Amino acid sequence: MPVVEARAVTKVFRDFWRRPKVRAVDGISFEVRRGEVFGLLGPNGSGKSTTLKMILGLLHPTRGQLAVLGRSPREVRAKARVGYLPEESYLYPYLTPDETLDFYGRLFDLNARERKQRTAQLLEMLGLQHARRRTVGEFSKGMARRIGLAQALINDPDLVVLDEPTSGLDPLGCRQVKDLILTLAKRGKTILVSSHQLADVEDVCDRVAILYSGRIQAMGSVQSLLEDTHQCRVTFPDLPAAQMQPLLAAFRTALGTEPGIEHPRRDLEQFFLDVVEKARRAGGESSGAAATQGVADYLKAPASPESALQNLLPQPAAPAATPPPSAPVDNAAALREADEKLKQLLKPGSGA
C-alpha cells in the first residue's frame, strides 16, 4: 500500500461567489511508496504547496482522490503518524522553543518525560539550545525554520512532509536537513519534500515529480532521469604529465577521439561548509543557530515495535562530538563521507 496515493487530483481555487479563479493543481496522479524520498519540483506557483496542503487535509481537492496512510487526509487519526513543515513557520511568537515543542508534543499525547527528552535532543540537533529561553517571536527566519522542523519531527512520524525545508537555512542547515532526510529514509520513514533547490533534491530524493502549472511534466527516479548512459567519467589522482601521457594515449586509441579532461571542482556548498567549520574551530561565537552535526537520537532508533520502549530507556549522549568532514576534495567524496557517517550513526549502539 503506498503511503500517499493521488489519483487525478485537481484543485481549483474559487472566489467569494464560487467562480473558478485559479486552477492550481490539474489532474495529477502519483504515489509515494514506503521508505522512499519523493521530491516535488517546480517553479514558483506551480502547485507544490497546494498539493502538500491537500495531502495534509488543509485544502480539499476539487476533484480526484487522495489517500494518506490508507486514510482520507481529513481524518484525525491519520495525523498521529505524520509530520509537517509548512512553507513558512507559523509558530506562536510568545512561546520559547522548549514550550513550543512541549506544546506540539502534548498534542501527540506524548508523556512529560518523552516530551522533555525529545525536545532536548531536537534543540541540540538543530543548534538552538542556547536560545531555549528566548521567545520564538524574536528568532531569525532560519532559526524559526529550525523550530518548525523540530515540531514536524517531535512525534517521530512515519510520513514526513516538508515544504521547502531548506528555504531560509544556511548551507550548514541545508546539509544537515539533507542528512536528516537520508537518516530518516534509512529507517524506513517516508519523506515527501517540495523544493526548487534542484541540487538539494538531487542529493536526497529517490524519485521526483516535476510540476509546471499544476501538471506533472516528468516523473521517475533521479537516477533514471539524470543518468546520461552515453557518457562515462573516470576519476583518479592528479598525475605528473609523464605518467598522464601514456594513459591519455591509450584512451585516444581506444575511443578514436580526444577524451575530456579537467580538474574536479569542489562545489560551493562544500566549500562554504569548510570555511564555516574553520571559523568555528577558530572560536567565533554566534547568537544565531549554532553549528551542530548529526541527528537526534530518538530519530535514529531502529524503527521497530520496540522503539517506543527504547525511547523510555536512558539515552546515550547525542553524537555532537562526531568530527566534521575534513575538507573532502569533491562532492562525491563528501557524499561518501556523509554516507560513512550515517552508516556509523546507524550502527546499533552508536553514539555511546
Add this chain to the structure above:
Amino acid sequence: MRTVWAIALLSLRNAVRSRVVVLLLAVLVLGVIGIPLTVKSDGTLAGYVQILVRYTLGFSMGVLLLATVWAGCAAVASEIQRRQIHLLVTKPVSPAQLWLGKWLGLVILNTVVLAVCASVTYGLLRWNTRAGQLSTADAQKLAGEIMVARARVAPEPFAVEPRVRQRLADLQTRGELPTNMAPEAIYKTLLGVAQLEAHTVAPGGKITWRCELPALGGSAPEFQVRYKLAAAALAPLRLQGRWSVHRERAGQPFELVTEHPAQGQQSLTVPGTALAGEGALLVEYANLNEAGVTLLFDPEAGLAVLVPVGGWLSNFLRALLISDCLLALVAALGVTAGSLFSLPVAAFVVFQLLIMFSTAGMIHSFATREASFAAALPGMVKAPGWVDVVMSWFYRMLEVLIMPMQNDDPLAMVATGEWIAWPVVAWTFVKQILLASGLLLLLAAAALRRRELALPTD
C-alpha cells in the same frame, strides 16, 4: 484530554504574555475601587451595598463580557488568520478538542478575573463596614437586613382571566362590543382594568394574598413583607391599615396597624412566630381609612414575602457562579462564531446576538401575542394571514432559543439580599453550559470539519 489542556494552557499563556490580562485586571480593579468613590450614594447603608455589589461588580461583568466576546471570537479566527492553525490541525487534534481547549482557556481566565474582582469588592465592603465604623443601629441593620439571603416568595396571582372572558362574552352576546377596536385590544384593556380592581382596597375592604412558602431550614427570627403602593390618592396623605399575617392552618396570626405614605416601596417586618403552623402563608391588608380613601397596590411590582434562608457570602458565591456561567456561554458563542467567520464578522454576529438577548422581553411578547389572543377569544379573532403565522413562528423559535438563557441579574439579587437557590445555579449550568454551549460546540466542530483551513480569510 491532554490535548484540550494543552490548548487551554496555550491560550492562558498567550493572554498572560500579551499583557492583556494585566491590563484588564488593572482596569477592573481600578473600576472596583474608583466607582464607589465617584458615584453618589443615597447615603444609606443599603445604597452603599447596592453600589458596590450591583453597579461596581456589574461594571466588571460588563467589561469582562465585552472582553470575552472579543477574545472568544479571536480564539479560533485569529489562529486561522495567522495560519498557526496549519500546525494545529495537522496534529491529531479534532475540531471538538480545539474548540474545547480554546473555550476552557477563556473560562479559566474569566473565572480567575471575576474571582479577583469579587474578592476586592468583598474586601472593600468588609473594610468599610468594619467594627467601629458603623453605629450600633447600622451594624444591626447590616447584619439583619442587608447582608442576608432571603427567599423571595411571590403570592399566587389573582385569577382575573375567567372574569374578563366572561365579561367579553357578555358584551358580545349583548352586541355591545365596540366595533372600532380590535378584540385583542378590548381584551387587553379589560384585563388591565380587572387587575387594577383586584389590587384595589376600598375603605373598610380587605385584600388577601396567598403564598406557598418553600421548605425552611430552621426557624427565622423575623421576615419581611415588601409591597409597593401606586398613587391612588394624593400624597402626602398618610394611610392607615391593618396587616394580618398567618399560616392557613393552625397559625398564630401576627397583626399590626400601620401608617405610611400613600405611595412607594414599603417593607413590613414580621416576627418569625407567624411562620408557625402549616399551609400557605396568608397576608391580609384591611383598609382602615375613612370613606373616600381607596388604596391601590401596584399590580406589576405587587407584594412579596422575603424569608431569610441562608448566609450572604454563600449567596454571593452562587451569584458569581451564575455570572461565570453567563461568561462561559458568551465565550462559547465567540469561539463558535470565530470558527465560522473571520474575526470582524464573528464579533459583529456575537454583538448582534447579545442585543437580541437583551431584547428578549420584546421577542417574548411578539411570540406569545397571537397565540394567547387566539386561545382567549375563540371565534372572535379572525384567522391570521400567512405573514403573521410565519412571523409568529420565527419569534417563537427565537424565543425557544433565547428565553432559557435569561437570568434575573444575580448581582442585583445579592445586593438586595435576595436568595439564590442552588437549583437555580444548577439549572443555569445545565442550560447554559451543557445544553447551549454543547450545541455551539457541535455547530463549530461540524463547520471546522468542512472548512478548508488553509484558505486565506482576508
